Amino acid sequence: MTKKTHRLSDELQKHGISRRSFLKFCTAMASAMALPPMAANVMAETLEKVQRQSVIWLSFQECTGCTESLTRSHKPSIESLIFDFISLDYHHTLQAASGDAAELAREQAMHAHKGKYILIVDGSIPTKDDGVYSTIAGMTNLDMLKEVAKDAAAIVSIGTCAAYGGLPKAAPNPTGAQSVSEIIKDKPIINIPGCPPIPVVMTGVLAHVLTLGIPELDSHGRPVAFYGDSIHDRCYRRPFYDQGLFAKSFDDDGARKGWCLYEVGCKGPVTHNACATLKWNNGTSFPIQSGHGCIGCSEPDFWDAGGFYKALSTSNAEPGHWAGVALGAGAVVGAAAALANRHSHKQAESDKTEITLDDMKESDA
Amino acid sequence: MNEVELLNWARGPGLVGASFIMVFGIILRLFEIFSLGKAKEYAEVRSSGAMGGIKTIIQRSIPEPRYWRYIGAAYLFHVGLFVVIFFFMPHILMFESVLGFSWPALPNFIIDIFSVLTIGGMIYTLMSRFTNPSRRIMTVFSDYLVWAVTFLPVITGYMTFHRFVGDYTCMLAIHILSVELLMIVLPFSKLSHSFSFAISRWYTGSAFGKRGTL
Ligand code: SF4
Numbered sequence: 001m002t003k004k005t006h007r008l009s010d011e012l013q014k015h016g017i018s019r020r021s022f023l024k025f026c027t028a029m030a031s032a033m034a035l036p037p038m039a040a041n042v043m044a045e046t047l048e049k050v051q052r053q054s055v056i057w058l059s060f061q062e063c064t065g066c067t068e069s070l071t072r073s074h075k076p077s078i079e080s081l082i083f084d085f086i087s088l089d090y091h092h093t094l095q096a097a098s099g100d101a102a103e104l105a106r107e108q109a110m111h112a113h114k115g116k117y118i119l120i121v122d123g124s125i126p127t128k129d130d131g132v133y134s135t136i137a138g139m140t141n142l143d144m145l146k147e148v149a150k151d152a153a154a155i156v157s158i159g160t161c162a163a164y165g166g167l168p169k170a171a172p173n174p175t176g177a178q179s180v181s182e183i184i185k186d187k188p189i190i191n192i193p194g195c196p197p198i199p200v201v202m203t204g205v206l207a208h209v210l211t212l213g214i215p216e217l218d219s220h221g222r223p224v225a226f227y228g229d230s231i232h233d234r235c236y237r238r239p240f241y242d243q244g245l246f247a248k249s250f251d252d253d254g255a256r257k258g259w260c261l262y263e264v265g266c267k268g269p270v271t272h273n274a275c276a277t278l279k280w281n282n283g284t285s286f287p288i289q290s291g292h293g294c295i296g297c298s299e300p301d302f303w304d305a306g307g308f309y310k311a312l313s314t315s316n317a318e319p320g321h322w323a324g325v326a327l328g329a330g331a332v333v334g335a336a337a338a339l340a341n342r343h344s345h346k347q348a349e350s351d352k353t354e355i356t357l358d359d360m361k362e363s364d365a
Numbered sequence: 366m367n368e369v370e371l372l373n374w375a376r377g378p379g380l381v382g383a384s385f386i387m388v389f390g391i392i393l394r395l396f397e398i399f400s401l402g403k404a405k406e407y408a409e410v411r412s413s414g415a416m417g418g419i420k421t422i423i424q425r426s427i428p429e430p431r432y433w434r435y436i437g438a439a440y441l442f443h444v445g446l447f448v449v450i451f452f453f454m455p456h457i458l459m460f461e462s463v464l465g466f467s468w469p470a471l472p473n474f475i476i477d478i479f480s481v482l483t484i485g486g487m488i489y490t491l492m493s494r495f496t497n498p499s500r501r502i503m504t505v506f507s508d509y510l511v512w513a514v515t516f517l518p519v520i521t522g523y524m525t526f527h528r529f530v531g532d533y534t535c536m537l538a539i540h541i542l543s544v545e546l547l548m549i550v551l552p553f554s555k556l557s558h559s560f561s562f563a564i565s566r567w568y569t570g571s572a573f574g575k576r577g578t579l
Binding site (some may be wrong): 246264306311314320322326331338 | 402465
């Protein structure tokens, strides 16, 4: 908080990172986000000059997985330096202060950087019963979000819970959990969904916000650079999908041969994320590569989208059961209708009267 | 409602509702048809109706060479529909989840070819309803309606598969919804021929047979 004059260039030098590898990082970030080559230079220059950005990180109904993803999956790298560089003024898991001192730090940061700080949120916000289901220092998450969001320059919702409600919002949603964007309507909000999000996506988006401002977002508020393609679009198993070669279980011949996982429930076709290209654990692998279908964790309401192991083209309800009921109901109603028809048929038969030629002559007259 | 919710609805309550209405409707219609009974034969029955019935079912399935282009197109899209509906792997998975058994799928490129043939055949038959004077006179509004209701799932399925427009999730949801519309309309429109054609041909054929006109 006190190192306000520090520049990233100083930090880099302190950590023994050469300008060359810093530029390499900027180029990697720029290319990961499909920015034009020039953007890397702009990014590097801006990052070197920019002042430490005050960040307040609020954790609500969450599992800390997002923070774990961000802090643990990388060995100290330039990405993590971005976090050395920003001034993380308030973060439950990472800050040393606790209790009143911690809350004081938050208030000080809000005051000192009014209108300029970036608010990062992970976790959803319980809204039922005035939000009593999650409180920090006696304050509900709902109140804290509103209070801190008021003077923020922008909000970054990290993880599917903050972005779309996530697991706490899954049916029957006992706490009335909502996403940040359902509550805050008057601030720019960037969603970085994922359960958890890919670390380099988080750092990449933050680097973008610090240097080039808010990146281009899709209709779900996600940076297009990272969430523009579906997993299926970029999946290395795609040729098997196109040829109709599918694993039928997790240990059959198809699975061993690395065939497409559609039949065992892969949600790659409807999931937008960068797992297939950036991968996890420093680019080592991603779920599909390790033999498990994509569960669709960066999409809204993915918990309620039916079973993870049910093929995407099958129903997430029980249409077979209801078709059976319909069969019975149709038979009963049909039989009743048939009986009624028969009856009116017979009635018509018995109502028939013989008409003679004379009758007709009479009616003609 | 976003596209994910739309897809969830289509795969869940939407599909349940549509399946219910379709099965209910088909059973109801079958009862209706069979309860009509047979017309009384006033003349002496000349031969068994069974032969006549079978013969007509087969005979009327054989294309009439005089109208080879129109009938060919119609055939093409019926066969195409059959192949695409029943031999595309994601569709088979759907049937398997409801019926409990499955059958082998065809590779995607074959399905792709049949989709194009189906689309072409359907467009040709529609055009011919506009251009051919006698066909135009015979066509009523509901014919265009059932054409559209059948065409929608095909074209949206094709577009979803090839990711032609916009968002895959959204397209998939629209595709499933269009299938549900078809399922709902099917028992109560001319599309009911899909389950009643054999019955009606049998009925006509056996009547002809009994009267010895076949
Ligand atoms: S494994 Fe999943 S994402 Fe990859 S091709 Fe198959 S369905 Fe698509």
